[in-house]
Amino acid sequence: MQKIEGRSLVSEFTIDDLKKAEGGRISLCACVHKLRRMSGFTFVLLRTGRYVIQSVYVPGLCEKTLQGVCEGAYVEITGDVKEEKRAAYGYEITLRDIEILSAPAAEYPLHVSDRVLGCTLDTNLAYRSVALRHPHERAVFRIQEGVVSGFREFMLAENFTEIHSPKICAAAAEGGANIFKLKYFGQDAVLAQSPQFYKQTCVAFFDRVFEIAPVYRAEKHNSTRHLNEYIGLDFEMGFIKDMTDVMQMETAMLRHVMEYLKKNYSHEIEMLGADIPEIGEIPAVTFFEALDILGKERNQFDLDPMDEVKLCEYAKAEYGCELIFVTKFPGQKRPFYAMDTPEDPKLAESFDLLFRGLEITTGGQRIHDYDMQLKKLERYGIEPEELESYLSIHKYGMPPHGGLGIGLERLVMKLLGLENIRQASLFPRDMHHLIP
Amino acid sequence: MQKIEGRSLVSEFTIDDLKKAEGGRISLCACVHKLRRMSGFTFVLLRTGRYVIQSVYVPGLCEKTLQGVCEGAYVEITGDVKEEKRAAYGYEITLRDIEILSAPAAEYPLHVSDRVLGCTLDTNLAYRSVALRHPHERAVFRIQEGVVSGFREFMLAENFTEIHSPKICAAAAEGGANIFKLKYFGQDAVLAQSPQFYKQTCVAFFDRVFEIAPVYRAEKHNSTRHLNEYIGLDFEMGFIKDMTDVMQMETAMLRHVMEYLKKNYSHEIEMLGADIPEIGEIPAVTFFEALDILGKERNQFDLDPMDEVKLCEYAKAEYGCELIFVTKFPGQKRPFYAMDTPEDPKLAESFDLLFRGLEITTGGQRIHDYDMQLKKLERYGIEPEELESYLSIHKYGMPPHGGLGIGLERLVMKLLGLENIRQASLFPRDMHHLIP
Structure with missing residues (x-):
């Protein structure tokens, strides 16, 4: 089966790919699911087609800044994979580059990045295209x-x-x-x-x-x-x-x-x-x-x-x-x-x-x-x-x-x-x- | 995967099964596709879910006669498989038993057993449930x-x-x-x-x-x-x-x-x-x-x-x-x-x-x-x-x-x-x- 070239990286991506890349560099496309600013660095949770991967932005280590990077933006990132027991799936990516592919025009009206969506079914159905991003x-x-x-x-x-x-x-x-x-x-x-x-x-x-x-x-x-x-x-x-x-x-x-x-x-x-x-x-x-x-x-x-x-x-x-x-x-x-x-x-x-x-x-x-x-x-x-x-x-x-x-x-x-x-x-x- | 017992034989049936049964006996369910009476014997073409298999009825060799067996009837047969180069797929079944499971109330209005259906598209669509049996x-x-x-x-x-x-x-x-x-x-x-x-x-x-x-x-x-x-x-x-x-x-x-x-x-x-x-x-x-x-x-x-x-x-x-x-x-x-x-x-x-x-x-x-x-x-x-x-x-x-x-x-x-x-x-x- 011919593999398609181009930017379609994300759908080839599995947790196994992450494991295999440990100690090395990986590129993938994803949606910015959550930004958590800490002192001196920022957690950037990346939502791929199936997973939510933890990455970390440290100023100076990344080619670009997080300017314009917001929740709901779609990005292509490159980073270094390391084991990190506290992260989901046990791995974390240190960002080396991040490119914004598209940005939303408004913030999500629902809490898409909370552990549970936590709204009524009526609200869920009224904002179905957003709710399904949870x-x-x-x-x-x-x-x-x-x-x-x-x-x-x-x-x-x-x-x-x-x-x-x-x-x-x-x-x-x-x-x-x-x-x-x-x-x-x-x-x-x-x-x-x-x-x-x-x-x-x-x-x-x-x-x-x-x-x-x-x-x-x-x-x-x-x-x-x-x-x-x-x-x-x-x-x-x-x-x-x-x-x-x-x-x-x-x-x-x-x-x-x-x-x-x-x-x-x-x-x-x-x-x-x-x-x-x-x-x-x-x-x-x-x-x-x-x-x-x-x-x-x-x-x-x-x-x-x-x-x-x-x-x-x-x-x-x-x-x-x-x-x-x-x-x-x-x-x-x-x-x-x-x-x-x-x-x-x-x-x-x-x-x-x-x-x-x-x-x-x-x-x-x-x-x-x-x-x-x-x-x-x-x-x-x-x-x-x-x-x-x-x-x-x-x-x-x-x-x-x-x-x-x-x-x-x-x-x-x-x-x-x-x-x-x-x-x-x-x-x-x-x-x-x-x-x- | 559990195989289902019972009469559901036909759908397990492939040409490979026929080959493997050569020299032995086989049972299968099928529709009687065509009867061709010769002198001393009758060809009974059997339409399974995918194939049309040649079988032959010889009086005295089969437990039952062909009484009531007509084109369009659904039957369960038992017979001996032998190589026969002139038959489709190269095998023929000599009937040892034939049981009628259900019989039609009328003859097909189309030539379902001819090599080509040979009717107009209008007729084909008017009798669609029959035409599709070709x-x-x-x-x-x-x-x-x-x-x-x-x-x-x-x-x-x-x-x-x-x-x-x-x-x-x-x-x-x-x-x-x-x-x-x-x-x-x-x-x-x-x-x-x-x-x-x-x-x-x-x-x-x-x-x-x-x-x-x-x-x-x-x-x-x-x-x-x-x-x-x-x-x-x-x-x-x-x-x-x-x-x-x-x-x-x-x-x-x-x-x-x-x-x-x-x-x-x-x-x-x-x-x-x-x-x-x-x-x-x-x-x-x-x-x-x-x-x-x-x-x-x-x-x-x-x-x-x-x-x-x-x-x-x-x-x-x-x-x-x-x-x-x-x-x-x-x-x-x-x-x-x-x-x-x-x-x-x-x-x-x-x-x-x-x-x-x-x-x-x-x-x-x-x-x-x-x-x-x-x-x-x-x-x-x-x-x-x-x-x-x-x-x-x-x-x-x-x-x-x-x-x-x-x-x-x-x-x-x-x-x-x-x-x-x-x-x-x-x-x-x-x-x-x-x-x-």
């Missing part, structure tokens, strides 16, 4: 990157093909008020609530597919666990014997993601004090068993947020696991494409995965047989004509298949113990935030 | 996957951070008729035409970022080179000395992508007869030099499609390269955030990359200085208040930076020599296609 804030999105990279690496290794399906779709049969609508060259269109139909379509010829893409829900929730635009990690796989194949695939995938994070993102995990779970086997209970555990009557059709918290407490206490599958939900709260449970058609071969008190996945086995799907549509009162294009996949043949969708921000939120899902989105979209 | 059609999207994977692998190795930015945005200052509009909880919103503002924002704290995500253009084109929803491969990098850093990064990235394709997708490259270019140095000419080459007056501000074809012919003839950069476009056709050329402020530090006669990239250096951006907005007649959130990134400091966006479908179209960009999109969106 090392803790940006580290959340390095972890997010790690989850996505680990997911993709696992999927590709398991021979899933990555697909890209459209997000502008014809008005959906599932309908409902929770859909963003728009006009598409005069036609009624909606923003996709999931890549469901498309990933099923692709199973017919790729066997296994996955997609990482935005998902839209026009829900009027104003909760700590809902976003109106979020990233879905979706997969769908053919030739399953039943939905446990999908659950096993998810378990193995999550195990890989956690190992991937520990291997590649230990810097951010440590900074954020994140507790990355060890994933062995994940316990599974049926929906009715879950109601029994909760001490509830078997007359409800879904779990509420408090149920999810309690079931995770149960899994932790009984199995030492922070995750739990809930399976075989009553069919009426599950979509028309869910496979009925053979022993009891009032139930669906559908599951949720709960993690630290929050549902992060919905999945299951889908109907692959054309006639079975037509009959279930009748039960749901949906006209087959509305779904003609979708039904063509069953008509011309589908293998037995199933899959799931994971909410990326929910997974990251729970991994990092964040209180609000907005903290796990670079530029969150909720009922009140359309900017930035 | 090995050539699906292979296009394996190549697409390869381009995306190669791009991402390169970006991560160069320490770019992967980001996810929202696609529902506040009505943009750039405005224009080419934007899809929608209502977002009572507010006016639009679908993002690019992740431009967001990737610039993230350069302030990550130095280098990239995104792979849908991009929306409501252009009323009905051409062979425009889609209304497509996948953008975007990157943005800080600490550049000028836009040539960005051009060099793109050159190295494309070189890596081509090597990645040759290494991992030779099966599909061969099947489609694709000509994957060797990328050395890519020649660059300024916009005015380009007009000279084209024998045109220096009084136009942009290139037309025929100019792009001719410039690529020129690059091929002069430099033996199928790509050419065109740089320093007149500013008036470039966006307000483009850096002016220092020697001539009527020009912009902005470039296009042309490949086999088609523009596949627009990029350049962006303005990082707050006052410079305010002055340029005045020239463009844009009120700073409309862009307050965006301008905060300049106000609180940005390093010198630049980046680009690549149209994934255009790149794949030209790589594979497809005639129409719709062939390079799984489920294309144009003025007339909102389904499937």
Whole structure:
């Protein structure tokens, strides 16, 4: 791979480079994160793309003075690296030269260089482009990157093909008020609530597919666990014997993601004090068993947020696991494409995965047989004509298949113990935030 | 990584597995691609997730008969592998058992098992879920996957951070008729035409970022080179000395992508007869030099499609390269955030990359200085208040930076020599296609 010449030094820079340069000279580009003037010298904390490095300016040792060097300025520096146990990472740079590449027009309106940002979430979101300059804030999105990279690496290794399906779709049969609508060259269109139909379509010829893409829900929730635009990690796989194949695939995938994070993102995990779970086997209970555990009557059709918290407490206490599958939900709260449970058609071969008190996945086995799907549509009162294009996949043949969708921000939120899902989105979209 | 038990055999299957099983027995899941009845035996072509394998049914040798086995059925087979030079990949399976997992309700309306699909593009798109079952059609999207994977692998190795930015945005200052509009909880919103503002924002704290995500253009084109929803491969990098850093990064990235394709997708490259270019140095000419080459007056501000074809012919003839950069476009056709050329402020530090006669990239250096951006907005007649959130990134400091966006479908179209960009999109969106 060709390395690019020029000023792009900073992104080549790692803590290992610093170690290797000990006793020698190094050049790098960075943002001036903090200036701390002492008597006779000044600490200049340098924020690179991943680290905050301690450098020290001593008059007379440096080619240039600190004139014009302010917090928020971007600089290129040259300096001598020496061991310094009191500095972060154990090294310090004595500045020999500092060149200002660009200077800000105003001081940060937030305390970007404090250990903790220490403002309300509203203020954080109002000054999002500044808040994200805080090392803790940006580290959340390095972890997010790690989850996505680990997911993709696992999927590709398991021979899933990555697909890209459209997000502008014809008005959906599932309908409902929770859909963003728009006009598409005069036609009624909606923003996709999931890549469901498309990933099923692709199973017919790729066997296994996955997609990482935005998902839209026009829900009027104003909760700590809902976003109106979020990233879905979706997969769908053919030739399953039943939905446990999908659950096993998810378990193995999550195990890989956690190992991937520990291997590649230990810097951010440590900074954020994140507790990355060890994933062995994940316990599974049926929906009715879950109601029994909760001490509830078997007359409800879904779990509420408090149920999810309690079931995770149960899994932790009984199995030492922070995750739990809930399976075989009553069919009426599950979509028309869910496979009925053979022993009891009032139930669906559908599951949720709960993690630290929050549902992060919905999945299951889908109907692959054309006639079975037509009959279930009748039960749901949906006209087959509305779904003609979708039904063509069953008509011309589908293998037995199933899959799931994971909410990326929910997974990251729970991994990092964040209180609000907005903290796990670079530029969150909720009922009140359309900017930035 | 835990391997999943169960029926999910097919996706573990490779041609190497077939070779290794020679003289022995193999089990796999597949779709019955074609049945060819001969005297005394039947060829059963099996379509797995990536290959079409020849098997042969001989009455008496197989546990079950072929009753109910039809084209389009999904089956699990067991058979003996033997060398057979006349079969694809050089191996043939003698069927010992065949179990039908699911059967279609109707025959394919297209010739999925013919060597070439041989229908019009309109018919192909009308029956998209069937057309994609043709090995050539699906292979296009394996190549697409390869381009995306190669791009991402390169970006991560160069320490770019992967980001996810929202696609529902506040009505943009750039405005224009080419934007899809929608209502977002009572507010006016639009679908993002690019992740431009967001990737610039993230350069302030990550130095280098990239995104792979849908991009929306409501252009009323009905051409062979425009889609209304497509996948953008975007990157943005800080600490550049000028836009040539960005051009060099793109050159190295494309070189890596081509090597990645040759290494991992030779099966599909061969099947489609694709000509994957060797990328050395890519020649660059300024916009005015380009007009000279084209024998045109220096009084136009942009290139037309025929100019792009001719410039690529020129690059091929002069430099033996199928790509050419065109740089320093007149500013008036470039966006307000483009850096002016220092020697001539009527020009912009902005470039296009042309490949086999088609523009596949627009990029350049962006303005990082707050006052410079305010002055340029005045020239463009844009009120700073409309862009307050965006301008905060300049106000609180940005390093010198630049980046680009690549149209994934255009790149794949030209790589594979497809005639129409719709062939390079799984489920294309144009003025007339909102389904499937």
